[in-house]
Amino acid sequence: MKKLLVIGSLNMDFVTNVPHPLAVGETMLAQDLRLVPGGKGANQAYAMGRLRGCAAMLGAVGADLHGQRLKQNLSKVGVDVSALKESQEQPTGMAVITVLPHGDNSILVLPGANSQVTPAYVQQHLDLLEACDYVVFQLEIPLETVVYAAKEASRLGKKVILDPAPAVPGLPEELLQSLYIIKPNETELSILTGRPHDPARLREDALSLQARGVKNVLVTLGGAGSYLLREDGTEARIPADSTVKVVDTTAAGDSYMGALAVALSQGKDLEEAARFASRVSDIVVSRPGAQTSIPSLEELEESAAP
């Protein structure tokens, strides 16, 4: 099995359910508050561990209880956290998440220690970059670090995968040119292309990213599954399970990405890997929370049994 490295964020999520989105000036009394391990990078790494991938993570937590809990959670599923940084200046990242009755959410992230994942820190751990086959990024750490590490990984011949979340317009061309796969959702795709999402224009939008240097484009479309445009111009549509009762979409994209990378590391082709990832995120949206919702390989296999 090939080796995976996640470079990215770790957050403690403060989660509450709300009956409707907060209006400007509104004060709402919440029913309860749950603390759940999260962060887009940590969720990806956690999914890799749960699905028995061989994964390590580079990122930063604070010298506090949230940081310890996040590290333990990853360790428990076999992710190598030995190189995670412990910041003495910043607390562990936090996210405030409100979940609506039909499962959609709003997320406010306070980066804290994630802001200390610098190019210099990655440089200190180039051995991990050298040892892996796939490197997976998101955008909750400083962009300059993502650009530096992605270019370095690509120079070393690694396959670089980016989940452009949270999306920012005008990603540097040098980053896009390092990418083996980019995996935006519809909203992120529209931010990257600079025009409103139109399902009829998916191929055109994906081609525009390929023209900027990305090899393969995989767009997740929520309940409509995903769309793949391969390097050679061929396409595939991967369905999602339309019968799933959505409880909470938190970490659906992160777990999709973690599962995709595990499947690729086991030699599956892109379309097979996307099908595997879709099955994982179908389960994730049916459960509450970020890492709490990610199934183990055994649970996934059981769910597929007739």
Ligand code: RIB
């Ligand atoms: O994608 C979900 C994640 O986004 C949450 O776990 C939260 O921490 C934010 O990073």
